[in-house]
Each structure stands twice: as structure tokens, then as C-alpha cells.
Amino acid sequence: MILIYTHKVTPRVRYIFKHIFTRILQIPIDFTGKVEEFVAYNGSKFSYTNVALGKEFFVKSNELLFQQGIKDFEINVQKWEDTPCFFLTNEQSEVPFDIFAASFYLISRYEEYLPHIKDAHGRFSATESIAFKNNFLEKPLVDIWAYKFLKTLKAKFPNFESPTRKYQYISTIDVDNAFAYKHKSFARTIGGFLKDISQFKIFTVWDRFAVLTNIKKDPFDTFKTIIEYKKTHKVRTIFFFLIGDYTTFDTNVSASKTKFKLLIKDMVDYARVGLHPSYYTMNNGVLLKKEKERLESIINMPIKRSRQHFLRVSLPETYQKLIDLEIEEDYSMGYASHTGFRASTCTPFYFYDLDFEIQTPLKIFPFALIDSTLNDYMKLTAKQSLGKIRDLKNEVKSVNGVFITVFHNESLSNYQRWKGWKRVYNSMLKIVK
Structure with missing residues (x-):
């Protein structure tokens, strides 16, 4: 265990320290605000405050974790050796920046609460993010920081031992159109x-x-193929079904169709199933509730996971509505236009609500790429796409994180714009495992 001294244990402090130490590094921690207790402790310890107490391992704190509400910080990205960082500290600090405040800024999606230009679908744009502007969007920076910090900590405490977590992979399939024509x-x-x-x-x-x-x-009826691949490669697979009413952006088969219902029920036998809330649910809790209950009535079990259609998430409102409906896992954290890590982490984390200053029970699973991003936005060939997938997988593997990909049932059809993509999916499963 590591004992941490800080002058004030706020919800933000508890939240981000737990993410870095418990979830990423898998190290138990405890806090104290008493100097005597800290000094008397003989195990590994460090202080996180404004001024060092003595000659202990010390990280100078930024004001962010001791504030409430939103403040517009000036972000000046520098380098920690070869790694981007911000919220620089003084020479006394063992690391040259406040790793905890910077991690909180990225994971809480602090910048999405600040004034920004939204895209055509009302989403926060990748190009607005500091990750994109400073060329670290395709790096799980928080996880990289955590492991570099651990290395520094072990240099100070040579006898300190820590476990190593295991790399994981999750394949997620969005079913926007279960059938092309039928x-x-x-x-x-x-x-x-x-x-x-x-x-x-x-x-x-x-x-x-x-x-x-x-x-x-029907070319989009690729579900048996996906299940066969799941069994062959032994991958965890989750299907997200769009069952909203027909609109310009929601064009799936009607949820009243028996064949569609049978398909969903069939998938429950082989994989996990979640809700793909329709385009207009971003700020509409009534519509979201209707669709959740509709899917639950089809599969006869509670729905606990979801991913927003078009990745339309407005923070914190969309997540607050999911929490109200007792959704436990969300898989919307990523960009449609760019590959990479929207929250700069490849470790699932709990949503921190900056409106109420609390850690919520909603667990966020950040994905690294979408098939349509590679094919439609980046215009990559099948071979180039596999190269990009391999690069992102290696980034996640280097920190033993969770690599999550998003494909669609239609992209395995080899039909029209998806020609050759069945092989991409199969080859990807070989690469990621």
C-alpha cells in the first residue's frame, strides 16, 4: 500500500488517485491529512500538496483538484522526457508536472464543459481537443504517465513491488442496419x-x-459470421442494437418486425447485447427510456450497457440520463472522425460529474477506432487500416490496457463500400489477440 498525504482530500483527489493507482497500476492506496501519521508511516508514501513537508517523495499540486466547478485553464503542453505533459510544477517536485490534475482534466473531459464549436451533429469535435492539437490523440497518455510515474516511484522505493495487469480486447458491433433490403x-x-x-x-x-x-x-446479415469469428478467436463481443423509430438518421428495421426480434434474441445466446440509443436521445430522456424498455421487452432482461448512435454525447446531460435509467456501462467515448483516445486513457473509468462533483456509477469504456472512421473519414485501404489497427493495439498493449474496436455488421458484408472488410475484421482479430 502507498500512503498519500494531501492538505485536503476532495472528491476529485479521491477519484483520480483511485483511477491511476487502483485501476491502472492496481496498487492499494490510503490518504491522510495528518502530518504526524504521515511521518510515522514506514511504508511507501508521498505527499501531494503545495510545499514539501521535508525530503519525502513529493508531487507539487495544481489547484484543479481542490476546486469546484469549471474554470478555463491555460494549457501549455511541454515534454516529460519524450512524453507530452501539462500543468508544470517546480524543481522540488519528483515529476515535472501535476500528473494527477492533468489526468483528471483529460478523463473528466473538462474541456468539453468549456465553450467550444460543435460539429454538424452537435458533438464535441476531435479537432477542438488538446489531444488533437498537441498530437497525442492516438496515445493513451494517462496510462503512459501512470507507468512512468510508477518507475519514478520505484526508483525512490526500490523494494516496492506492484502487480502487472493483463491486456484485454473487446469487439463491439453496432447494428445500425440489421438488413440491407429485407x-x-x-x-x-x-x-x-x-x-x-x-x-x-x-x-x-x-x-x-x-x-x-x-x-x-441479404448482404448485411453477417451475424453468423461474427459469432463464428467470436468462437474461433475467443473474443469478448458486444452487439449494440438500434431499435428507435425511423428518422433521417435512424434507418434500421422496425423493432416490431418478428425477424428482427428473433435476431436480437438469437444474439443474446452467444454474446452480450446493449442498446444503441437513437440519434435524438442525446438530450431526450423520455425517448431514451422508451427505447431501453423496448429492447428489454424483446430480450426479457435488464439492459445495462449502451452506445449512443452517431456518438452523440452532450456532457454531462446524456450521461446523467443514462444513470437515471440505471445503465451501468457506456461505450460512446471516442470520435467518429478520428481514431485514438478521446479521454486519453485505454482503461475503463467511472464518469465524474463536474456538475455535482461526484463519481457516478456509470462506467465508461473508451474505444480506439471505428471501421467507418478508417474507411469513410480517413479513406484508408484495407491494408492501411490493418496497419493503423496494429499501431493502436500496440499503444494499448504497451500499457496493458483494454483495446476496444467498433465495427458494424454491414462492414463484414464485402458489399459496395465495404468490399474487402470482412478480411479486415478477421485479420484484426488475429492481430489484437
Whole structure:
């Protein structure tokens, strides 16, 4: 155990120290505000305060963890050896910056509470983040800091021993469109035919006809393949089903369709299933509740995990609504336009609500990449995509974190814009394991 002296144990202090020591480094810690108790303790210890008590291991604290509410800090990124850092300290401090305040700033998504320009879908843009602006978006910086800090700590306490956590991988599948052509309403089917004809998409017209007359299998029906890969590679897999009502941005099969219900029930037998809340649930708790209850009625069990469609998250409102509905895990922490680590960590963490200054029970699982980011935004080839996946996996593996990827059932179809992507998914599972 490590004993930490600090002049004030705030909720922020407890939260970020627990994340770094307990979740990343797996080291038990305790706090004291009593100098006598700290001095008398014979084990590994350090002080986190304004001025060192003596010649102990000392980290000079920034004011962030002792404040409440939001303040606009000037972030000046420097280097700790070859690693970016900010909230610099003085020479007395064992590390050149306040690792705990900087980690809290990144993980709490502090910058998303500050005034910023939103994208076309009302989301915080990757390009607005300090991680993007300072070229560390593709590094789990908080985890890297934690291990560098541990190395410094062990240099001070040579006999200190710490466990090593294990690298993990989670494959998540978003089901935005369970079927390309089948089980759609009559109006949508006719509309699809007319649209394809008007755009002279002759091959698509034929495909649509062939699927509807059972000559061909629906290209997006790749669920058996995904389950086979899951079994072969022994990967943890989670399906997120979009079951909201039809809108411009929510175009899945109607949740009232028997075939769709049977598909969802079938997936529950093989993998975990979560909710993919529709586009307009970001600030609509009533709609979110309706969709959660709809999915629960299909699978006859409580829904505990979710990922927002289009990754539409508004902090803290969206997460507060998920908590109200007793959702325990959220998988929305990432960007649609860029690969990397939105919260600069590859370790699942509990959402800290800056409105109420509390650690909430909602556990956030940050992902590193989405298939559509690689294919649609970055315009990478299949080979280039595998290279990017390998690079991100290596970043996570170097800190024994949790590597999470987002694919869609349709990307395994090898159909139209997804040609060659079935192999990408299969090859990825070999790389990440």
C-alpha cells in the first residue's frame, strides 16, 4: 500500500488517485491529512500538496483538484522526457508536472464543459481537443504517465513491488442496419427501388430484387459470421442494437418486425447485447427510456450497457440520463472522425460529474477506432487500416490496457463500400489477440 498525504482530500483527489493507482497500476492506496501519521508511516508514501513537508517523495499540486466547478485553464503542453505533459510544477517536485490534475482534466473531459464549436451533429469535435492539437490523440497518455510515474516511484522505493495487469480486447458491433433490403416496410422497399432506378444503380436494383425473392442472402446479415469469428478467436463481443423509430438518421428495421426480434434474441445466446440509443436521445430522456424498455421487452432482461448512435454525447446531460435509467456501462467515448483516445486513457473509468462533483456509477469504456472512421473519414485501404489497427493495439498493449474496436455488421458484408472488410475484421482479430 502507498500512503498519500494531501492538505485536503476532495472528491476529485479521491477519484483520480483511485483511477491511476487502483485501476491502472492496481496498487492499494490510503490518504491522510495528518502530518504526524504521515511521518510515522514506514511504508511507501508521498505527499501531494503545495510545499514539501521535508525530503519525502513529493508531487507539487495544481489547484484543479481542490476546486469546484469549471474554470478555463491555460494549457501549455511541454515534454516529460519524450512524453507530452501539462500543468508544470517546480524543481522540488519528483515529476515535472501535476500528473494527477492533468489526468483528471483529460478523463473528466473538462474541456468539453468549456465553450467550444460543435460539429454538424452537435458533438464535441476531435479537432477542438488538446489531444488533437498537441498530437497525442492516438496515445493513451494517462496510462503512459501512470507507468512512468510508477518507475519514478520505484526508483525512490526500490523494494516496492506492484502487480502487472493483463491486456484485454473487446469487439463491439453496432447494428445500425440489421438488413440491407429485407424486412423493410412496403413504402421503404418501393422507395428504395425508385431511388436506385432514378440514380441508374442497375446492380443495386438487381441485388434488392434478388434478396427480396430469396435468390440471394441479404448482404448485411453477417451475424453468423461474427459469432463464428467470436468462437474461433475467443473474443469478448458486444452487439449494440438500434431499435428507435425511423428518422433521417435512424434507418434500421422496425423493432416490431418478428425477424428482427428473433435476431436480437438469437444474439443474446452467444454474446452480450446493449442498446444503441437513437440519434435524438442525446438530450431526450423520455425517448431514451422508451427505447431501453423496448429492447428489454424483446430480450426479457435488464439492459445495462449502451452506445449512443452517431456518438452523440452532450456532457454531462446524456450521461446523467443514462444513470437515471440505471445503465451501468457506456461505450460512446471516442470520435467518429478520428481514431485514438478521446479521454486519453485505454482503461475503463467511472464518469465524474463536474456538475455535482461526484463519481457516478456509470462506467465508461473508451474505444480506439471505428471501421467507418478508417474507411469513410480517413479513406484508408484495407491494408492501411490493418496497419493503423496494429499501431493502436500496440499503444494499448504497451500499457496493458483494454483495446476496444467498433465495427458494424454491414462492414463484414464485402458489399459496395465495404468490399474487402470482412478480411479486415478477421485479420484484426488475429492481430489484437
